[in-house]
Amino acid sequence: MEGNVRYLTEYLRGATKLIIPVYQRNYDWKKENCKRLIEDLITLEKEQKKTHFFGSIVVKPGDLSQEIIIIDGQQRLTTTSLLLLAMRNWMENQQIYGERVNPNNLEAAYLVDSFSREVDNYKLKPNPRDYKAYKKLFKDEKFFIKNSNITANYEYFYSQLEKISIDLDMLMNSIEKLQVMVVNLNSPEDDPQLIFESLNSTGVDLTDADKVRNFLLMNEKQEEQQFYFENYWEPIEERTHFQLSTFFRDYLTLKNGKYPTIAKVYETFIEFYRINCETKKTLFDELSDYSFAYQQILEASTGNHKIDSILNRFNELQVTVIRPFVLAILHDFNRKEIQSDEVIDILTILETYIARRMIAKIPSNSLNKVIATLYRDMMKIERKDNITLKDILSYILLSKTNTAKLPDDQDVIEKLRTNDFYSINSSFRTYFFERLENFDHVEALQIYQGIKAQKYSIEHIMPRHLSGEWKSELGKNYLHVQQTYLNRLGNLTLTGYNSNYSNKPFKEKQTMEKGFKDSHFVNLNKIPANAKKWGEEEIILRTEELSKIALKVWPYPETNYVPSSQETEMFVFDGEQRFTSYKIKGYSFINDEYQVVATWKEFFINIVKQLAENNLNPMIELSQIDSQNGLEGIFSKESGTDHSEITEGLYVYSSLSNWSKMNYIRQLLDLYKIEYDSLLIDAVLYDNKEV
Incomplete structure (x- = not known):
């Protein structure tokens, strides 16, 4: 590996083919980056600075002698080429030239290898998607690929050439002041992958896919x-x-x-x-x-x-x-x-x-x-x-x-009767009511599309803001009824009427255009369409009816499968199981090797020992804390009647209930930052109690 500082224009002038390989991400400099470059170039000229460091470029030889592969720095190279190309095209289109720069010398020096026999003799070859857009910029504007970031930044530069406060010669003078560190990977021992990862550990983050x-x-x-x-x-x-x-x-x-x-x-x-x-x-x-x-x-x-x-x-x-x-x-x-x-x-x-x-x-x-x-x-x-x-x-x-x-x-059923079904995740709310309505429909209504287009909405039947007429209809306990049932399932429905009408009296909602009687939401609005009034009794009735539909939409599964004792699965530890009525047979932890154990105590001690082998320091620190509570209370530097040796000079209290053992294991996994599901437990139930 060797590196030296070069003027970027000098490097471009000497190159014949700069290839951005297919494994590189697409060109992704934004307009803000281009704006910053223009501002820096103007400052260079106005403040008469001699140089401006523009970052690094990492390259390696290509398969052919004249090819240079860009490992890092494609954003800078591509952006500079786009600016030079914009200058070339602007001068040609406007028939305005500088004293030093003109379309021909820009193209010959920096953009095209005039001695190449290839049809595409451009010096810069971006990755395939970007290359399609880049090549079009050398041709008529009507062929430009507008949905490309390459085109967008080129057009930004082109638009700025009429606005900037320095002329074309001054702009070119500033571009010639840009310096880069060019790193050549020309040794077989240079690993491009490792170097690339190191260079990209800072700056614009690469995605995992990149x-x-x-x-x-x-x-x-x-x-x-x-x-x-x-x-x-x-x-x-x-x-x-x-x-x-x-x-x-x-x-x-x-x-x-x-x-x-x-x-x-x-x-x-x-x-x-x-x-x-x-x-x-x-x-x-x-x-x-x-x-x-x-x-x-x-x-x-x-x-x-x-x-x-x-x-x-x-x-x-x-x-x-x-x-x-x-x-x-x-x-x-x-x-x-x-x-x-x-x-x-x-x-x-x-x-x-x-x-x-x-x-x-x-x-x-x-x-x-x-x-x-x-x-x-x-x-x-x-x-x-x-x-x-x-x-x-x-x-x-x-x-x-x-x-x-x-x-x-x-x-x-309990949750359907009591939960708030309005102030919930909007995606689930739409899904929930769509399923209740479209269940058993021969032809499903396009409810998702209707919600997105704001043709349909999920509305309260009894409104959030009660008018005098609503208060009268609900009776003297109207406040209790509203506070209790406002967002309950039985009071919510899909409607096609304008939500501005949501506070209207029930009878008006029922008979208006696209109201309950006129609704094509037959499952959801069957009861509101036929009810003589709307209050607590009707809401409870409708909740029960919709709950029956819900149990049909999402029926509780049945199975004919009964595992043999040999096929009983191990429990994936979730941090909550206590195994108070279980006999343990074995477990798998960290290295996935199955370990046979006879007792829960043996299991607990083994887990602690495996964690200690991984890293003893956390347990040593716990043993140095003078406390009878929590994790620090079970580790000791001294042996005792109910203590088990973990390693020389470190003991753990092991005369514990299953509840306590599993609780301490959970805390230890948290301390060691190990996922709960790394622990699989093979246990059988003594009786019919649950974990």
């Missing part, structure tokens, strides 16, 4: 880079709607059975690649297959109406946490490993699981742990005796407890 692309393509020959980019990477980008970082996170979740931390998707991918990928081509083939499934998720486009309807509802509901599981199901469907009816059953059960939890207002933070292993859990159970995937999935979800549980009918 880093993955660079990792996969950077060290390939240009021909191979082009092949992988054109046949794999670019189509995958388009299929995933350029949500590649999210796609990789969902893919890795599916493969590893665990959500990678948002900040560590790239690191997780590198580890996955080195352990699991035999060849790059095999990986790209698999990523391509999964990207088709991802496209189907985003666009609800499998071609099966029932599947696509469910996918569309998931998208409207914005429950992206389920995508790793859905990705796996659609991938299998595309490979004809499962049939369309099975997919419909699976997605219907998943929808019921999500909807019932949202109705019951169960926090969603435990969902990622359920979803991360759900496909793996479902597929590892052997199907026999006419047991279907529907049976297996139902069994798995029905087995979930605590914050991962599937609410039963009693839980759901």
